[in-house]
Amino acid sequence: MRIGIFSDVHSNLDALTAVRAAYEKESIDKYICLGDTVGYGAEPKACAEIVRSMASVSILGNHDAAVSGRMDYSYYYQAARHALDIHSGMLPEEGKAWLRSLPYEHREQDLSFCHGSPLNLEEFEYIFALDQAQQLLGYWEDMARVTFIGHSHLCKSFALSPSEVHEVVATRFTMREGYKYIISVGSVGQPRDYDPRASYTIFDTEDMVFEFKRAEYDIESAANKIFETDLERNFGNRLFLGV
Numbered sequence: 001m002r003i004g005i006f007s008d009v010h011s012n013l014d015a016l017t018a019v020r021a022a023y024e025k026e027s028i029d030k031y032i033c034l035g036d037t038v039g040y041g042a043e044p045k046a047c048a049e050i051v052r053s054m055a056s057v058s059i060l061g062n063h064d065a066a067v068s069g070r071m072d073y074s075y076y077y078q079a080a081r082h083a084l085d086i087h088s089g090m091l092p093e094e095g096k097a098w099l100r101s102l103p104y105e106h107r108e109q110d111l112s113f114c115h116g117s118p119l120n121l122e123e124f125e126y127i128f129a130l131d132q133a134q135q136l137l138g139y140w141e142d143m144a145r146v147t148f149i150g151h152s153h154l155c156k157s158f159a160l161s162p163s164e165v166h167e168v169v170a171t172r173f174t175m176r177e178g179y180k181y182i183i184s185v186g187s188v189g190q191p192r193d194y195d196p197r198a199s200y201t202i203f204d205t206e207d208m209v210f211e212f213k214r215a216e217y218d219i220e221s222a223a224n225k226i227f228e229t230d231l232e233r234n235f236g237n238r239l240f241l242g243v
Contacts, residue, residue: 007150035061
């Protein structure tokens with residue numbers, strides 16, 4: 001089975017549309033979204049509708065939890081809080097109810113899908129650096145064979161043996177026996193690795209092959225939609241730089 005795994009759409013309809021078109025050129029059996037469909041961008045309603053219809057499994061992200069009333073976001077910085085308030089008003093009750101229904105984690109075939117770290121799921125902790133991945137060593141026995149996460153907006157992979165962790169730098173690789181993996185799949189709608197293209201990934205469960213992919217999209221269109229709203233302008237400016 002080939003799974004299309006994507007995350008952090010962040011209300012960027014232009015990027016999501018490009019990723020969906022790119023996936024249509026692949027042989028994908030099912031789609032899984034790792035959360036944060038909303039937040040930052042200009043089109044939360046349309047993005048939520050597409051993800052809801054496209055993905056057979058969707059995970060709760062921290063922005064999803066905030067917009068749907070499942071978490072307190074008063075400690076977020078002002079511009080992010082303001083965006084979440086706007087998106088809460090833009091989403092119909094049906095959309096917010098869907099967000100409220102999403103799980104923190106989904107497991108199947110010794111695979112785990114969550115938004116942030118698989119430890120303390122409700123805390124949405126980051127894993128994008130070696131020292132953060134090393135914190136999982138004490139839980140190695142309980143980890144799934146492969147754990148897919150989003151949240152950091154970075155494309156990162158780590159291989160864990162029972163005693164050590166190393167970063168996997170390839171954009172396409174096969175899982176090795178005796179290792180468990182944690183893979184951050186990047187962001188569709190707001191990449192932060194200095195590559196402004198939308199990130200999406202594919203995992204082949206039979207061959208145990210994982211691949212990062214990127215899709216070009218109309219960044220100017222997505223940014224202009226933000227500029228035309230009361231959202232923070234930097235949410236649009238950063239799209240051009242991938243930061």
